[in-house]
Amino acid sequence: MVRANASVSIKVLLNATAAHFGFRLTYQRVWMAKQKSIALIYSDWDESYNDLPRWVLGVQLTMPGSVAVLKTSPVRVGGQDGNSNILPVAFALVEGENAESWTFFLSHLRQHVTPQPGLLVISDRHNGIKAALEAPDGGWLPPSAYRAFCIRHVAANFALTFKGKDAKRLLVNAAYAKTEVEFDYWFDILQSEDPAMCEWANRIDYSLWTQHRDEGRRFGHMTTNISECVNSILKGVRNLPVASLVKATYCRLAELFVRKGREAEAQMGTGQQFSQHLVKCIEANLKTARCFTVTLYDRDNSEFTVAETTPTGSFSLGTYRVSLASRTCDCGYFQALHFPCQHALACCAYSRVTWTSYVHSVYQISSVFSVYRMGFTPPIPEGFWPP
Numbered sequence: 001m002v003r004a005n006a007s008v009s010i011k012v013l014l015n016a017t018a019a020h021f022g023f024r025l026t027y028q029r030v031w032m033a034k035q036k037s038i039a040l041i042y043s044d045w046d047e048s049y050n051d052l053p054r055w056v057l058g059v060q061l062t063m064p065g066s067v068a069v070l071k072t073s074p075v076r077v078g079g080q081d082g083n084s085n086i087l088p089v090a091f092a093l094v095e096g097e098n099a100e101s102w103t104f105f106l107s108h109l110r111q112h113v114t115p116q117p118g119l120l121v122i123s124d125r126h127n128g129i130k131a132a133l134e135a136p137d138g139g140w141l142p143p144s145a146y147r148a149f150c151i152r153h154v155a156a157n158f159a160l161t162f163k164g165k166d167a168k169r170l171l172v173n174a175a176y177a178k179t180e181v182e183f184d185y186w187f188d189i190l191q192s193e194d195p196a197m198c199e200w201a202n203r204i205d206y207s208l209w210t211q212h213r214d215e216g217r218r219f220g221h222m223t224t225n226i227s228e229c230v231n232s233i234l235k236g237v238r239n240l241p242v243a244s245l246v247k248a249t250y251c252r253l254a255e256l257f258v259r260k261g262r263e264a265e266a267q268m269g270t271g272q273q274f275s276q277h278l279v280k281c282i283e284a285n286l287k288t289a290r291c292f293t294v295t296l297y298d299r300d301n302s303e304f305t306v307a308e309t310t311p312t313g314s315f316s317l318g319t320y321r322v323s324l325a326s327r328t329c330d331c332g333y334f335q336a337l338h339f340p341c342q343h344a345l346a347c348c349a350y351s352r353v354t355w356t357s358y359v360h361s362v363y364q365i366s367s368v369f370s371v372y373r374m375g376f377t378p379p380i381p382e383g384f385w386p387p
Contacts, residue, residue, distance in 0.1 A: 002037040006240050010034065038240065048241030054387075055243055058380035059250070067112040080226050081371045082363040083275035085260055089113060091249060093242065102132040110139040119145045120217040122224055124153040146217055149209045150224040151175040162197050171201060175210050176222060178332025183212050216335050219362075247379060254376035261372035267365050273356065278339060278363040282355070285342040292343065294350040301325045302351065306343040322347045327358055339363060 001008050001016060010030050018024040025033075060066045079087045090109050094101035106129075121140065123129045133140040133147050140147070151172060159168050167190065174186035191198045206213040211222060240248060267276070274282075293307040302324035320330040320343045327334055333341035338360035340348065348355040361367055 002034055003041050006038055006041075008034075048243040051243040051382075051385075052246060054385040055247065055379070057386045058384070059377070061386065062380060063377040067108070080221070081260075081275075082278070082368045083264070083365075084277040085368075086226055087371060088253060088256075093246075097126065097128055099128040099131040102126070102128040103135060103138065106132045106140065107135075107138055110145075115139075117144050118217075120148055120214075121145060122148045122150055122218070122221060124150050124224065125157070147208065148214060148218060149204070150222070151209055152223045152225070154204070154209050158197075158200065161200060162194065167193055167197055171197070174201075177210070177212055178336045179330065180212050181330075182332070183210060211336060212332060214336075216338060218336070220337050250376070250379065257372045257374065257376060261369065264365055264369035264372060268369055272365050274359060274363050275365055275368050278359065281337075281339065282345070285340065285345050288342040289346040289349065292346040294346050296350065302347070304347045304350070306346050324348070324351075324353075324358060334358075 001013060010027060013030050013034060014024065014027065017030065079089050081087050090105075090113050092101075092105040092108075094105065121133060123133075132138060133145075139145065154175070155168050155172050158171055162168075170186055170190045170193065174183050174190065177183040177186060187198060187201075190201075201209075207215075211218060211220075272279075291309050293309065295305045295307075297303050297305065304322045304324075305319055306322055306329075307319045322329045322334070322343050324344065324347055327338075327344075329335070329341050329343045331341055331343055334344050340355045340358050344358065345355055348358070
């Protein structure tokens, strides 16, 4: 069972041994047996720790451009490509989640993996992360980079003070609102429930937890679920000795990049211009856009009003202003997600212009393919490791 799944729980092993042998072992005995089994299958824990530098050096020698800084709870950063695929960006093994380890991780992340300007980091409110991101020489301060909070963590902290699911739901709805008008709608309800709730929320800068104040940097992402979903990629390896854990992570990433790269390349080969995720969103918006009444106000600047004949959601203004030139709509979706909302699509159809020119390049299938363009070098067999 351990060979098939190294993360199998002690409870499962206890039940399995009781069913097989007819008597129940103690928790400690089963735990010790599991550790010995892992050591037999994947090498001794201490030996594995000592093997790691040699294995990493072998990767650096055979895969130019690889960067390794061995310093060792794991921390990780994840992202998403233009087709909504979860993408691990970086991993680190550190002593624990504190200011020193986060500074170590984020400084190397910035230097070696994500040097591009304008990045947004979504995280919880951990003091170690805060210290690392606010370091003057860390490279994470505006305008080089920006920070935002995971609304799930904000809501969890809110719920510690204010009980009740309804209040928490109202706060989350306000955070997800893509316009100030919609935000005020939910926040006013929260205010009527208990003014102290709004006072609590107002202590946090709106740009850190609300979507309507993020200037479009979130691309619709409000939580750290992306990073936490990376766990599924590492399922079954987190309990391995350290060298085996790193090797397994490397091999799984190689498999992921090959598989996703082939998928994107196949889509490019069929002439597709945009990711399947984008196409599905556009198709859904087009169905609704057919029922709108469009009025042109400024032909040169492509400014319109769009009237909904029937409400399209739980919160509706009825009439929306759209500017194709500035890529904005009163609904907030155009500027938040960076592709035409249903109202913008109606304006494109009215003007007989293609909507494709109003889609952010991140959704192009060529951009998705470029994410997985890099190949991995097969790891060196143990007998050929550098001394």
